[in-house]
Amino acid sequence: MKDYVEDILCDFAHLFGLPLKKVGWLGPRRKFFGDCKNGRIRIQLRRHGYRIYPYHLIDTLSHELAHLRYPNHKREWFELHLRILTEMNRRGVYEALRNYMS
Numbered sequence: 001m002k003d004y005v006e007d008i009l010c011d012f013a014h015l016f017g018l019p020l021k022k023v024g025w026l027g028p029r030r031k032f033f034g035d036c037k038n039g040r041i042r043i044q045l046r047r048h049g050y051r052i053y054p055y056h057l058i059d060t061l062s063h064e065l066a067h068l069r070y071p072n073h074k075r076e077w078f079e080l081h082l083r084i085l086t087e088m089n090r091r092g093v094y095e096a097l098r099n100y101m102s
Contacts, residue, residue, distance in 0.1 A: 001045060004100060008061060008093060009041055012084060018068040033060040036067035054097040058088055 006023045013020035021039035026032070028046040033056060035042050041064045045052060052060075062084040070077035088094065 001100070004097075005043060005045065005057070005061070008088075008097075009043075009065065012061070012065055012088065013068065015087065016065065016069075016080070016084060018065055020065075020068060033057075034064040036064040039068065041065070041068070051101060054094055054101055057097060058085070058094050062088060 002025065009020060009023050012018075019039050020041060022041075024040060024042040026034065026042045026044035028044065030044055033044050033052060043057075043060060043064070045057070062081055065084050066077050066081040069080060
């Protein structure tokens with residue numbers, strides 16, 4: 001699962017010209033589903049022992065990818081976040097993740 005999520009992040013970072021340096025992982029008891037600092041994205045795949053739903057994961061991936069360019073949640077960040085989500089939808093990432101996780 002980790003390799004698959006890392007591939008998604010790398011592919012979309014490249015597609016949108018985002019400076020992704022490294023992908024890491026958060027433990028299951030962290031407050032957030034993901035974080036982004038200094039070009040490093042960390043993602044939580046389980047929460048309190050349960051896998052995260054595919055739609056939460058997709059939203060988290062696009063959210064953190066947008067933070068590679070914009071550190072805040074202003075309009076520019078939101079627009080990029082939506083563009084990434086739209087492209088993920090167009091390329092069937094949600095369906096692929098849902099099938100992969102079932």
